[in-house]
Amino acid sequence: MKVVSSVISIHSSDTAGVCSSLYELGGLTVVHDASGCNSTYATHDEPRWYDRGSRTCISGLTETDMILGNDERFIDSVVDGAKEFPGCRFIAVCGSPMPMMVGTDFDALGAEIEKRTHIDVLALHTNGIKSYLDGVNQALCAFAEKFCCENLPKNPRKVNILGATPLDFSINGQVESIREFLTENGFEINSCWSMGSSFEELTRAGEAGVNLLISSSAKKLALYFEERFGIPYVAGVPIGKVFGKKCVNALKAAAESGSSSLLCLSERRVGTQAAVIGETLWSSSLCCALQLERGIDAHVLNPLEKEFAFIKEGELDVIGENAVAEAFAKVSAVYADPLYKPIVPEGTVFVPVPHEAFSGRCFRRDMRSLCGQNFEKGI
Amino acid sequence: MENLTVPISKAAFPQPFPGGLEFNAPARGMWNIVHTGMLLPEAHQIFICARGCLRGVILTAAEMNAMDRMSWVGIEERDFYDNSMEENVIEGVTEILHKLPKKPPVVLVFISCVQLFAGMDFPECIRELSRRFPGIFFVDCYMNPTMRKSGLTPDQLMRRQLFLPLQETAQLEMNAVNLLGSDFAADRNCELFLWLEKNRIICREITRCTSYESYLDMGKSFLNMTWIPQAAPAAEALENRLGQKHLHLPICYSEREIGENYAALAQALDLPVPDFSEERSKAQKALDEAFSVIGTTPVVIDYTATPRVLSLARRLLETGFNVERIFADVFIPGDKEDFEFLKKNFPELQITPTLHVKMRFANEKKTSSKVLAVGQKAAFFTNTPNFVDLVWGRGFYGHHGVAAVAGLLREAWQTPKDIKKVISHKGWGCESCL
Numbered sequence: 001m002k003v004v005s006s007v008i009s010i011h012s013s014d015t016a017g018v019c020s021s022l023y024e025l026g027g028l029t030v031v032h033d034a035s036g037c038n039s040t041y042a043t044h045d046e047p048r049w050y051d052r053g054s055r056t057c058i059s060g061l062t063e064t065d066m067i068l069g070n071d072e073r074f075i076d077s078v079v080d081g082a083k084e085f086p087g088c089r090f091i092a093v094c095g096s097p098m099p100m101m102v103g104t105d106f107d108a109l110g111a112e113i114e115k116r117t118h119i120d121v122l123a124l125h126t127n128g129i130k131s132y133l134d135g136v137n138q139a140l141c142a143f144a145e146k147f148c149c150e151n152l153p154k155n156p157r158k159v160n161i162l163g164a165t166p167l168d169f170s171i172n173g174q175v176e177s178i179r180e181f182l183t184e185n186g187f188e189i190n191s192c193w194s195m196g197s198s199f200e201e202l203t204r205a206g207e208a209g210v211n212l213l214i215s216s217s218a219k220k221l222a223l224y225f226e227e228r229f230g231i232p233y234v235a236g237v238p239i240g241k242v243f244g245k246k247c248v249n250a251l252k253a254a255a256e257s258g259s260s261s262l263l264c265l266s267e268r269r270v271g272t273q274a275a276v277i278g279e280t281l282w283s284s285s286l287c288c289a290l291q292l293e294r295g296i297d298a299h300v301l302n303p304l305e306k307e308f309a310f311i312k313e314g315e316l317d318v319i320g321e322n323a324v325a326e327a328f329a330k331v332s333a334v335y336a337d338p339l340y341k342p343i344v345p346e347g348t349v350f351v352p353v354p355h356e357a358f359s360g361r362c363f364r365r366d367m368r369s370l371c372g373q374n375f376e377k378g379i
Numbered sequence: 380m381e382n383l384t385v386p387i388s389k390a391a392f393p394q395p396f397p398g399g400l401e402f403n404a405p406a407r408g409m410w411n412i413v414h415t416g417m418l419l420p421e422a423h424q425i426f427i428c429a430r431g432c433l434r435g436v437i438l439t440a441a442e443m444n445a446m447d448r449m450s451w452v453g454i455e456e457r458d459f460y461d462n463s464m465e466e467n468v469i470e471g472v473t474e475i476l477h478k479l480p481k482k483p484p485v486v487l488v489f490i491s492c493v494q495l496f497a498g499m500d501f502p503e504c505i506r507e508l509s510r511r512f513p514g515i516f517f518v519d520c521y522m523n524p525t526m527r528k529s530g531l532t533p534d535q536l537m538r539r540q541l542f543l544p545l546q547e548t549a550q551l552e553m554n555a556v557n558l559l560g561s562d563f564a565a566d567r568n569c570e571l572f573l574w575l576e577k578n579r580i581i582c583r584e585i586t587r588c589t590s591y592e593s594y595l596d597m598g599k600s601f602l603n604m605t606w607i608p609q610a611a612p613a614a615e616a617l618e619n620r621l622g623q624k625h626l627h628l629p630i631c632y633s634e635r636e637i638g639e640n641y642a643a644l645a646q647a648l649d650l651p652v653p654d655f656s657e658e659r660s661k662a663q664k665a666l667d668e669a670f671s672v673i674g675t676t677p678v679v680i681d682y683t684a685t686p687r688v689l690s691l692a693r694r695l696l697e698t699g700f701n702v703e704r705i706f707a708d709v710f711i712p713g714d715k716e717d718f719e720f721l722k723k724n725f726p727e728l729q730i731t732p733t734l735h736v737k738m739r740f741a742n743e744k745k746t747s748s749k750v751l752a753v754g755q756k757a758a759f760f761t762n763t764p765n766f767v768d769l770v771w772g773r774g775f776y777g778h779h780g781v782a783a784v785a786g787l788l789r790e791a792w793q794t795p796k797d798i799k800k801v802i803s804h805k806g807w808g809c810e811s812c813l
Contacts, residue, residue, distance in 0.1 A: 002452055063492065063529055098496065
């Protein structure tokens with residue numbers, strides 16, 4: 001099926017997800033792509049680029065390299081480049097469409113680079129076609145597998161926040177407000193994957209008694225931690241006072257019982273009045289808040305990969321503009337990024353909720369934290 | 380930054396630095412193919428690419444409030460093995476055109492590296508689309524940065540394809556010329572345009588066309604002037620196709636070269652060589668006045684400021700300015716003479732790359748002394764609020780252009796700017812939603 005759009009935008013790619021999730025962790029991230037292609041990420045996906053020195057580079061891939069299978073140039077560039085970053089904690093390498101076409105073996109390249117630099121390498125399998133959800137999931141899981149410590153003492157009050165990247169939460173205080181909210185409610189932040197926490201803090205994720213999963217971009221990480229360290233997770237962004245309180249209670253219960261909770265799904269019904277489109281865990285949490293505090297019955301539309309989605313039975317995957325427009329035509333209100341507005345039918349109430357992974361920096365100034373009581377004023 | 384720098388006396392031409400991992404400075408004033416494509420009045424752009432490639436072009440359009448002129452078809456992994464590449468282009472574009480509220484007269488259809496690499500039959504796609512929509516002119520366009528070292532660069536290709544819809548006319552207008560390749564409308568206060576006007580010669584520019592119809596009139600002019608080498612392939616193609624003569628009159632800052640350009644143009648127009656001695660004096664006077672204010676303050680210039688960065692540096696150095704550094708990764712053949720001159724006469728002039736990974740650390744060093752930067756990247760790397768927001772020459776030309784740049788130097792020295800705010804604006808001169 002073709003994915004076609006006449007007027008709406010597109011979500012960030014998997015390579016952007018990799019770069020964004022590893023940005024603050026002290027490693028060197030290299031995207032195997034053409035010169036200039038990092039401009040897209042640096043301009044539209046990465047609000048930290050100007051003020052917070054980047055360690056994200058592009059390899060300057062050429063057609064000739066691809067035809068001749070010149071992997072050596074890539075390896076040499078990364079090995080030489082790593083020398084420019086003293087204290088580099090790791091090197092992450094990932095690909096774009098051209099390497100995918102020729103079947104570039106990033107595991108082999110990673111092994112070679114690791115051998116030559118003696119720096120840990122995360123070899124990731126992106127292709128610039130999948131969404132950022134895939135990239136973030138891959139990068140965070142690879143990081144956790146490589147660096148998280150074993151046999152740490154557990155503390156039930158400690159919580160890891162999973163899925164924080166500017167692609168979903170920008171850099172306007174949304175993640176900080178979630179941290180504060182949890183702290184105010186008796187939790188200690190053990191680590192935040194991956195904004196505002198150090199490499200070392202992330203390696204000690206195993207100390208947490210519970211994980212708060214705030215984006216489907218870390219769904220696989222939550223499952224990984226559950227399996228490896230036995231840490232249960234609660235899926236939900238604490239939007240609004242009522243749903244926020246439920247998140248707190250669910251976290252406490254999960255820490256005690258060891259059982260995970262899909263709170264953003266279990267605390268709501270599938271409504272027909274309104275539709276919320278975007279990253280599904282956040283959208284699902286917004287639906288909860290709308291139902292619990294405003295009496296608005298809403299449902300979630302999933303515009304991204306099914307495998308990461310947090311949607312209930314009866315809710316739709318809407319891939320492509322036609323599917324989205326058809327879904328919008330069935331409701332009286334739409335909560336969506338402003339770049340969806342051109343396909344919202346006339347007469348339908350449109351509530352803008354800007355999402356960096358869709359509209360980049362276009363509406364960053366209008367983004368609001370909806371955590372806890374911020375919900376009242378924020379939307 | 381210092382250990383990445385070489386004095387021009389030891390720099391290799393045209394590429395002073397070896398390739399490697401690349402950094403991307405957050406200076407967004409330079410135009411990309413979307414900005415350039417939007418110059419074509421009433422055109423609609425459709426990109427058929429992978430998500431990662433689409434993201435940049437779509438948000439370029441979004442930021443310039445032009446999403447109503449931008450559509451896309453996504454590439455999926457299965458497209459590479461299910462033999463559907465051509466079909467996706469044809470059916471995707473067809474679906475989009477049926478959805479548009481009004482059919483555009485011209486559609487720019489862009490494909491990317493992967494389709495070219497896979498050998499997709501793009502000409503057949505264009506032929507089929509032309510059969511389906513006889514009232515629309517389809518232009519094959521390319522976003523292929525992996526191929527920037529084989530054949531025409533994506534920038535050159537875009538500038539060439541931009542003029543593909545121009546059609547042959549029975550009789551070329553001998554009193555009309557075109558200016559091709561400038562992203563910005565030329566400053567019409569320049570002596571060139573006043574002289575053309577005085578001689579009743581019309582000068583057409585795509586930047587001043589308000590409709591597709593007026594753009595098509597460019598096909599009637601007998602001569603195409605180009606100011607930047609990136610536009611030369613466009614003019615060469617038009618010379619072959621429409622018989623329009625091509626004259627490359629590069630943007631430059633030396634009195635001699637400006638004079639040579641005007642002499643060449645006068646000959647092509649069969650006119651006497653104009654006497655621009657007054658304008659020449661005015662330009663030098665403006666430079667001298669700027670120098671009297673700026674004095675020996677270090678000046679740094681980057682390659683995004685003007686297509687002829689070494690020519691500008693040379694003129695400033697010859698006037699007495701303390702040009703310390705050029706930020707550039709590669710030079711163009713047209714820079715060779717200035718390069719050799721500077722190498723001999725100003726051997727300590729520093730050349731610093733912009734793409735090298737280590738440049739990521741360059742702006743972290745705060746300098747206490749005042750620096751005057753020319754260009755957005757130079758401003759970023761030296762972290763100076765005193766900078767000339769000059770992007771790709773900004774439509775300035777000739778002696779008048781030199782005087783205009785002198786005025787901007789003085790203004791920048793006296794009035795600091797908000798670096799982040801100014802250089803974050805994507806596509807200098809374009810509308811922005813930020």
